[in-house]
Amino acid sequence: MKVKELVERLNSTDTNEPVVLYFLTDYNLQECELETILELDGRIELTIKPVYSDDGGNTFPSLR
Numbered sequence: 001m002k003v004k005e006l007v008e009r010l011n012s013t014d015t016n017e018p019v020v021l022y023f024l025t026d027y028n029l030q031e032c033e034l035e036t037i038l039e040l041d042g043r044i045e046l047t048i049k050p051v052y053s054d055d056g057g058n059t060f061p062s063l064r
Contacts, residue, residue, distance in 0.1 A: 003044055019034075021033060021034060021048055023048060023050075030050060031050075031051045032048040032049060032050055032051060033048065033049060033050075033051050034046065034047075034048060035047040035048055035049045035057075
C-alpha cells in the first residue's frame, strides 16, 4: 500500500471516528494500538503493539 492510497481511504471517512487496529494471526484478530510512524529508507513504517502493553510491547494482566 502506498501513503497516497491510505490517505485517500482515510479522507473518505468521518474524521471524528476512532481508529482501531488489529493484528491477524491464525484467523484470530488481536486489537493493537499505533506505537510509532517512521520515515526510514525511502518508506513509511508503522509500528503497532498490543493494547494494554508497555513501551516494549510486553503485556501484563495488571495493565488491563
